[in-house]
Amino acid sequence: MDREGTRRLLRQVRSGKLSVDDALDRLPRGGVAADLGFATLDLHRAERRGFPEVVYGPGKTSDQILKIVDRLHRAGQTVLVTRVGRDVHETVSARHRGAEYHELAHMVTLRTRSRGARARRGIVVISAGTSDIPIAEEAAVTAEIMGNLVERIYDVGVAGLHRLIAHRKILLGARVIVAVAGMEGALPSVVAGLTACPVIGVPTSVGYGAGSGGQAALLGMLNSCASGLTVVNIDNGFGAGYAAAVINRGGRKKGN
Amino acid sequence: MDREGTRRLLRQVRSGKLSVDDALDRLPRGGVAADLGFATLDLHRAERRGFPEVVYGPGKTSDQILKIVDRLHRAGQTVLVTRVGRDVHETVSARHRGAEYHELAHMVTLRTRSRGARARRGIVVISAGTSDIPIAEEAAVTAEIMGNLVERIYDVGVAGLHRLIAHRKILLGARVIVAVAGMEGALPSVVAGLTACPVIGVPTSVGYGAGSGGQAALLGMLNSCASGLTVVNIDNGFGAGYAAAVINRGGRKKGN
């Protein structure tokens, strides 16, 4: 129940249309949730957090995802489904023509009709290796669906620093940078050491042996000697793109 | 060597005042560094990153710290020394009257004279328990020395959610929130679920048994179901405060 709903209820109490005890029972329920049986959609989230609930794909059937997409779309909300294959896109796009599939990012998006706002500039997504691209794309597509223009710089790891430095101009112009790296994960440290804007490190599970699965990269970023680097979980491109978008809108809920 | 210095050097090359080979030798050195023997100060950092090099206290003697402070101060830079005791403050303030000691945060600060700029609003530091306060203070003092006004909300962990919700208004007004928590580290998730601005989670080493030393809190924050939460290392209040200040200045190097 949002602020307006609560206001209405309180007016009903004042007017006597609603008993105190009945109001008492209803009040704690502070939001709007749609119960689909297997899922309780948080339709209030766009209002509260500036972007609707995002659908995490793994462990859900195409059919369940379709039902969730239907419900979110009907509520006029932008839809973002993460970590799904082409098959999910086919199921969704059969009913919703506008649904797009992002091959590298493994995401389905479905925009609302009335998006007139211009995309915001300022986000750069940079990755250390070719194998890190899917996670970098997850970050980039997330930021894009949230209303941003994203610049991409890929495969510029620290084993050849000149490749990174060649892009210094873009980096210095950024308002927030998402730096994606597997193996030893040193790229975000080096990027943060060169720039003044917020840098979000994304460790990826690229690599093998001790520290593989992203452990070395994650620990490296957490221990970065470059002040002010913040980090998301291994392979969490979505989270980094989301945080970048939130930072880039300057703390305001709506991006316009 | 910064852009201006390079421009000067290139002009000298053009004018013939500097030979090509001499320029060749000097060019790769891209900055300004002060060599103290035991430390190589990065005096260029304020220019590059928007804030000077910060002095990490552990493993340095009072005397070494004093020498570093002297050199930074002489260069007209704001000084921040982290994780030091009263003794270090005594050594430093004997020479620099303006040096302040922050008891809870274990920090020494020494501001430059000419700070006319008004402090920026928008940062909230919130902590879960009484034992998390020193780390929360480390974040708050860092953000303050970087030119921010900081609001503090302490001891409002999730075992009594009403204490948190009582402060909802402050949280909704924030432009960036630093959420500090030990034990299961659930506070940042809950805060991020309620607000639209960037939230930085700081796990603390408060707790005992399995997952102690901050492991449970760190892993909890990395696995948060609240989108867009970013994280710093365990007990790294400084890093969180730094990142918050960088986010709060909106990507610009200078805070005006």
Added chain:
Amino acid sequence: MDREGTRRLLRQVRSGKLSVDDALDRLPRGGVAADLGFATLDLHRAERRGFPEVVYGPGKTSDQILKIVDRLHRAGQTVLVTRVGRDVHETVSARHRGAEYHELAHMVTLRTRSRGARARRGIVVISAGTSDIPIAEEAAVTAEIMGNLVERIYDVGVAGLHRLIAHRKILLGARVIVAVAGMEGALPSVVAGLTACPVIGVPTSVGYGAGSGGQAALLGMLNSCASGLTVVNIDNGFGAGYAAAVINRGGRKKGN
């Protein structure tokens, strides 16, 4: 050998029907066990613990499971087989018409005929996400076969607290709550902070990256700032449901 058997034996000793040495050899074997070659069934367990031995499915063939079910059923005991697929149910139900399959929980149950007792109220199973439902169902079905009515509340994680609070009435009415959550596992802490009854946390292996496989959720629950939360192993819905049933019968072996 149970208490009655021992009494009989001792009477035989007193009457001289059994020599002291023969009794000596028999006495230490304190129970009733059925040896199937590949398994030694603890038929005494229902007597001793209030519920028969449960069949853990993984690593056993359909044929082995059928033989165990036969033997338990012949002994008049309720049968519960965990973590099995439809194929096991088909094998079992071909001989035992009453065998039920619980799709989501991956369990087969076979009740005894003479169950006149009314199901006990008081157990609530609550889960954080859609992906946690199979483990939640494992807990719920276990509690049901042990004679309880179970209320289910699914997909009400802490990223949208209002969804949880909407169900506060049910939670306050519970005598024992099983709270199931993956990722950061904060749900049981929040639930325990709101209620006065025993809460059992079940971490699930939902999630990815550092702390995945349920580690973050488990450590979070073990470090909960909500007093009195107890925990079972990752994905152990069965154990939580069993413990809830034992707590709900108030310490008495039989549920009447």
Added chain:
Amino acid sequence: MDREGTRRLLRQVRSGKLSVDDALDRLPRGGVAADLGFATLDLHRAERRGFPEVVYGPGKTSDQILKIVDRLHRAGQTVLVTRVGRDVHETVSARHRGAEYHELAHMVTLRTRSRGARARRGIVVISAGTSDIPIAEEAAVTAEIMGNLVERIYDVGVAGLHRLIAHRKILLGARVIVAVAGMEGALPSVVAGLTACPVIGVPTSVGYGAGSGGQAALLGMLNSCASGLTVVNIDNGFGAGYAAAVINRGGRKKGN
């Protein structure tokens, strides 16, 4: 703000004494919290959870603890301070004559005057070794201050099973058992295998080498082959005693 407070507020709204907007601002604050600066006491907890907020000692000064005790005692609440030394007791008892120190459990307790209720029977605390006694006592004292009579059985580990079996009668009569063990932590499994009531395992940090610090004991209990065992964190005797007390009152908030 508790239910009564909310009722009053709603009545004021109905009567027009309070405007809708003013009520709107106040409503979300759902409890009663006392702000001491360094701590925000959850005075509502006894109402909500059946027992007041407990004071976790480590990281707090004697003076801070005294202030918290004062405030809780003034609110008519039973006081329990965990993990403190004799010095804290001396500070507290100087002002509160009734404060008791529990040497082995490292706890300070201060009861309210009007406790007429009879202590409840049914809780047994059992420990594997002599070194586990402090943690066992922490559990026992916690359960006692919460209104229970506790039976203790100490140093009966599985290396000599007959010592355990000698106490079978007491175990079979229990309504809930707290089983405390370090090293391999097998005691709770064996106890749960012999009895029908709820068993809470408490791993302790007794031992050395691989798995020391309680890891082996914790993992052993989480992997117990005895169904229905639940576990608390390493050395968390307090949590186990609290859970046992909650289970023993049968889900009711007040134990009478």
Added chain:
Amino acid sequence: MDREGTRRLLRQVRSGKLSVDDALDRLPRGGVAADLGFATLDLHRAERRGFPEVVYGPGKTSDQILKIVDRLHRAGQTVLVTRVGRDVHETVSARHRGAEYHELAHMVTLRTRSRGARARRGIVVISAGTSDIPIAEEAAVTAEIMGNLVERIYDVGVAGLHRLIAHRKILLGARVIVAVAGMEGALPSVVAGLTACPVIGVPTSVGYGAGSGGQAALLGMLNSCASGLTVVNIDNGFGAGYAAAVINRGGRKKGN
């Protein structure tokens, strides 16, 4: 080069048939090794350790294994191949009629013709659960091929102690016991607490969640409160059977 070879060489030196320098070059090579290109067989091992080199199957092709078996058999040595499927047995038995396959243990054995010695009594292999049987069989078959009669007691875990105690007579008669257990791995502790002979614990990878893959069982056995328990690696039934056979022959190289 074995002792006899060295003796011959030294005699050649004394008789002048071999120069000192030539002897010098040959002497350090202290054994007999057969180089197959992909493997260097230690044919001297039977002489040195009392049993020939054992063939670890994983990572070797059927063809490679056949070549090794050929070479060992030609050298008159007993052959034991571990962790292989039926296909390897088919390849081997096509050439060596006497090769046997041990289904549960996943082993191929090929005995030498002239085995007149009587099998030694004294080894008991005991396992906690049905799922532990393959590892228990690996231990049993290993001990058997090394010349022992093995008694097996399966599925007698600590959740029903009476099942174990029913076999006390056999346990008390053993000269060495191999105790196999997954999950919490408490069986070896309990067995060692009841008997006076050497007990070798074998943790198995049976179980799930925290401590799975045998970690909980291994740590439990390493931390056993029963003195004198020794342990092998997780699922290493072969190593335990080998050690039991070595212990049972009383330190002598040949068991007669």
Added chain:
Amino acid sequence: MDREGTRRLLRQVRSGKLSVDDALDRLPRGGVAADLGFATLDLHRAERRGFPEVVYGPGKTSDQILKIVDRLHRAGQTVLVTRVGRDVHETVSARHRGAEYHELAHMVTLRTRSRGARARRGIVVISAGTSDIPIAEEAAVTAEIMGNLVERIYDVGVAGLHRLIAHRKILLGARVIVAVAGMEGALPSVVAGLTACPVIGVPTSVGYGAGSGGQAALLGMLNSCASGLTVVNIDNGFGAGYAAAVINRGGRKKGN
């Protein structure tokens, strides 16, 4: 209650001196235990396991240890106290003149008077480095108090194999070898590769960096390519010495 006690009880039942119900109550208590309040001594252990209960020193006061020693000595049992300092020896020897202190092993021993039996030969304790000597001595003293003559070979690690090989004769003559090593823990593998008798590896906590605290040594020994090596926990010299003594007596309870 041992076999004789049970026999007497059963005779009393037959003769009618004891009622069936009274016997019923007493029977399950299968041993002899001395309750000291803080400890329940297992006086039956010498009978059952071939050596009395050993006193683990850490976490016990000198006074508690003295009481335990008194009780064991009074029962005519050999006393072994592990991991204690000189102060404990002083307390004990003040009452028991015969108590010895073993400086390097940090052990107190007190023998029974009537030990006529000759010490058994056959145990060798070998250590890799000088820093491993305390743990090696713990093993050696344990084996000695259990009736063995022990040969010691110290500081012969694998970085200089010739030092080890120089002692080959002693190793080949052993009936059981305890091999103690920190750092990479390769010594037991090499020793086991050279000999035919049982080898027990003891990892020590000597070393630093990754794998320190004995982890590298323990994992190395568990993964040994030398068949039949068994292992005890890190720094558990006592356990290795105990196991060696049990193996050396050839499975018989008494060493004569």
Added chain:
Amino acid sequence: MDREGTRRLLRQVRSGKLSVDDALDRLPRGGVAADLGFATLDLHRAERRGFPEVVYGPGKTSDQILKIVDRLHRAGQTVLVTRVGRDVHETVSARHRGAEYHELAHMVTLRTRSRGARARRGIVVISAGTSDIPIAEEAAVTAEIMGNLVERIYDVGVAGLHRLIAHRKILLGARVIVAVAGMEGALPSVVAGLTACPVIGVPTSVGYGAGSGGQAALLGMLNSCASGLTVVNIDNGFGAGYAAAVINRGGRKKGN
């Protein structure tokens, strides 16, 4: 941009052909990089490091690898592709006849035409077991493509030291040794203890149970008691072969 390119650019600045500002923009980009969209090739690496960029196969399609090979080959660089199957070789060799496939090492190589230099002697690759051969071959093939003759000694683990010692002459003649071992990883320690040249340890993921996946071998090598052993990551034969080649050329960039 290499030193020569920079010299040219500076000359253009001096001569006035290039403006200062244009030079300014170009200068920071210190190398030569080829952007393929999905990859940014570091064509300057051969100049800088003495060997071209190596193509890590996993996560790249055959088509992507072909494009990279094309580009490197066109630039006149030796091509090394690691961790790929026969299918990649087929794709590459369809266009580049000279491409070779190294079956055991899973590598594709493509040499430049004009390689007249003689291969350098001095590198020995030694492995402990048959299962370690693929990683050993990865090291050997890497060193060969970098211009070395490599001697191989396989399957000579420490369980039979005489096999190793038989090859002492080759080891003593080496200038650098790569020692490959799984399980407890003791081979490099023993080899380093016998020789005076640099030894590089390569732990492999051969083994099972605790410490499997190469952890035990890695930790063992890191804790080696043999001074001067250096280590690469688990299964990183490529890295060890590369380091060996770099060491064997004596610090000079070109091996002639």
Added chain:
Amino acid sequence: MDREGTRRLLRQVRSGKLSVDDALDRLPRGGVAADLGFATLDLHRAERRGFPEVVYGPGKTSDQILKIVDRLHRAGQTVLVTRVGRDVHETVSARHRGAEYHELAHMVTLRTRSRGARARRGIVVISAGTSDIPIAEEAAVTAEIMGNLVERIYDVGVAGLHRLIAHRKILLGARVIVAVAGMEGALPSVVAGLTACPVIGVPTSVGYGAGSGGQAALLGMLNSCASGLTVVNIDNGFGAGYAAAVINRGGRKKGN
């Protein structure tokens, strides 16, 4: 026993002065070892490995160290004692005037008199931070005592790359580089990416939180994207200095 000793022995056999059997017993002892009771010195090591046995200080008394130094010095060997305080130096220098103490490196050295050889150039030791200096000094002093001139570059971590690049000339002139870094340990990767000579990474235990104690730095270096980096254990400056010296002498045992 070294080659000469063996030659003598074999000559005695040929001449008949020694019986074959006596020679047989002596031969396997392949070296020269001095038994001090608590230590078995490997006096043959200088001959075999090119540098004498080094004394690891921790866990040895000043008196034990003095005895070892005496014995090594008497044998004409260079002495290096690691990880000791000033007190050890005082004890040693009281007898050996030439003993030096290296304050930062915590080492004592004692050179032999006749050192005429000129120190070799080519080793550079570089460290990331001021706190890494003690470990860097351990490496440098080790390389110096082994006959090298060492260039030191300290406090040039990757947060300010220009500091590192300013020293590029020295790095490019090195024959082997030891790169020391704590925290995220990225320095060795960046250094290896810039140079062609062998680079040895030394992770240090500098840092805090997750990955502290050197874990993050170690894993980062093991996962370096810069080919050919090799690594030693955390804080093992000695091992890195030793390996650098061995590499710098080009594989020859003696450095001339």
